[in-house]
Amino acid sequence: MMNEPPPSGENTRAVHLPPPPVPGQAPIGTPVWRTAAFSFGSSQEYADVLGDRAPGYSYSRVDNPTADAFADGVAALEGTRLSAGVTGQAFASGMAAISAVFLAFAHTGAHVVAPAAVYGGTYGLLADLLARFGVDTDFVDMTDLAQVRAAIRPQTRIVWAETLANPTMAVADLPALAEAAHEAGALLVVDSTFATPVVCRPLEHGADLVVHSATKYIGGHSDATGGVVVGRSELIAPVRAVRIETGGMLAPDEAFLLRRGLETLPLRVHRQCDTAAALAAAIAGHPAVAKVDYPGLPGHPGHEIARRLYDAGPEGTRFGAIVTITPHGGYQAGMALADGLRLIRVATSLGGTHTVVSHVASTTHRQMDAAALAAAGIDPGAVRFSIGLEDADDLIVDVTNALTAVPRTHEPEGASIPYAGDSR
Numbered sequence: 001m002m003n004e005p006p007p008s009g010e011n012t013r014a015v016h017l018p019p020p021p022v023p024g025q026a027p028i029g030t031p032v033w034r035t036a037a038f039s040f041g042s043s044q045e046y047a048d049v050l051g052d053r054a055p056g057y058s059y060s061r062v063d064n065p066t067a068d069a070f071a072d073g074v075a076a077l078e079g080t081r082l083s084a085g086v087t088g089q090a091f092a093s094g095m096a097a098i099s100a101v102f103l104a105f106a107h108t109g110a111h112v113v114a115p116a117a118v119y120g121g122t123y124g125l126l127a128d129l130l131a132r133f134g135v136d137t138d139f140v141d142m143t144d145l146a147q148v149r150a151a152i153r154p155q156t157r158i159v160w161a162e163t164l165a166n167p168t169m170a171v172a173d174l175p176a177l178a179e180a181a182h183e184a185g186a187l188l189v190v191d192s193t194f195a196t197p198v199v200c201r202p203l204e205h206g207a208d209l210v211v212h213s214a215t216k217y218i219g220g221h222s223d224a225t226g227g228v229v230v231g232r233s234e235l236i237a238p239v240r241a242v243r244i245e246t247g248g249m250l251a252p253d254e255a256f257l258l259r260r261g262l263e264t265l266p267l268r269v270h271r272q273c274d275t276a277a278a279l280a281a282a283i284a285g286h287p288a289v290a291k292v293d294y295p296g297l298p299g300h301p302g303h304e305i306a307r308r309l310y311d312a313g314p315e316g317t318r319f320g321a322i323v324t325i326t327p328h329g330g331y332q333a334g335m336a337l338a339d340g341l342r343l344i345r346v347a348t349s350l351g352g353t354h355t356v357v358s359h360v361a362s363t364t365h366r367q368m369d370a371a372a373l374a375a376a377g378i379d380p381g382a383v384r385f386s387i388g389l390e391d392a393d394d395l396i397v398d399v400t401n402a403l404t405a406v407p408r409t410h411e412p413e414g415a416s417i418p419y420a421g422d423s424r
């Protein structure tokens with residue numbers, strides 16, 4: 001480790017992450033510190049570590065070396081081009097990470113501006129739980145800067161954005177949102193789960209904090225649940241304090257898997273993005289399709305912003321690996337499309353090796369009623385495809401066959417949503 005030149009290419013950086021925090025050693029793999037507690041040479045040492053006056057580990061809800069190794073790795077990738085130090089904190093899930101950010105920076109009477117098209121879990125947290133504690137949220141179209149600016153008030157503490165929105169793939173204009181938030185003394189916090197640091201690094205575009213559901217692309221194999229928050233250390237300290245008090249710490253075994261996932265992240269995400277682009281292009285003109293949301297398509301409203309902000313490697317810009325396909329025919333047609341797939345599985349989550357689909361209105365965004373879905377630009381028939389590592393041609397055949405079999409006799413677009421509002 002001592003003699004290595006600083007890593008430059010993105011695959012090199014992903015493999016040569018900061019070493020796990022074991023003084024004097026540089027293991028290639030990441031040891032799993034599967035211990036809840038650490039012992040000390042003296043009571044004074046114990047008190048100093050607990051009081052953050054001395055480095056070290058005391059209790060794994062507070063800090064754990066494997067969890068740190070994971071969070072340090074994400075911070076290194078998100079902070080690739082930043083000279084100021086970026087640090088991270090690991091969490092038991094993406095939602096634990098997201099709720100810690102709100103608990104750290106919002107309080108009764110505080111105001112949040114969030115996307116109408118936000119991830120359903122974040123929507124539920126803001127619209128239901130945090131509302132009960134007096135945190136008020138305006139859900140707006142984040143692609144309309146005038147709406148964002150109009151919603152910001154003196155009490156606004158957080159402007160929340162998703163780099164690529166779930167499931168519309170709306171592209172956030174991060175520098176413009178950062179400017180609007182900072183003018184009002186608010187933080188811009190970005191959920192970058194869909195983009196990963198391979199596609200876009202929001203801290204380089206003015207964001208104050210970045211959160212990820214590491215359960216998705218970072219872990220990459222649908223076998224570990226976790227989350228992470230990264231940013232400047234003065235903003236991360238209060239987030240860590242909330243994590244310690246609420247107990248949403250990442251477990252060591254999960255941390256091992258998620259850290260290992262980082263090493264292949266660029267390889268997997270490149271491949272997934274390229275396959276997504278091929279599928280979107282192949283399906284866009286299908287007669288059964290009303291809409292394909294994919295920012296790599298030149299007609300997508302976020303295409304130019306993505307070209308400006310996203311990493312352009314030798315093969316050009318990559319636009320993420322989620323493709324949302326809306327068939328003609330509304331809610332039931334969407335269900336029929338998802339259920340008509342043979343290779344692609346109906347499943348929760350995204351970002352793994354398998355291509356999976358969710359009918360959005362009945363699953364990921366079930367917390368939204370018809371009005372909220374419409375405000376978010378989500379059609380009741382929308383089906384979200386998370387593209388995995390299969391061969392593009394096999395996926396295209398599966399989707400084409402399923403589309404061809406979708407009955408055309410369903411209700412008109414925008415018709416009733418049977419299960420919306422069910423928040424289970």
Ligand SMILES: Cc1ncc(COP(=O)(O)O)c(C=O)c1O
Pocket residue numbers: 093094095096119121162166191193194212213214215225226227349
């Ligand atoms: C964009 C986004 N953010 C956050 C989350 C929540 O992450 P987790 O399920 O790890 O709590 C998800 C989960 O689907 C998501 O898609």
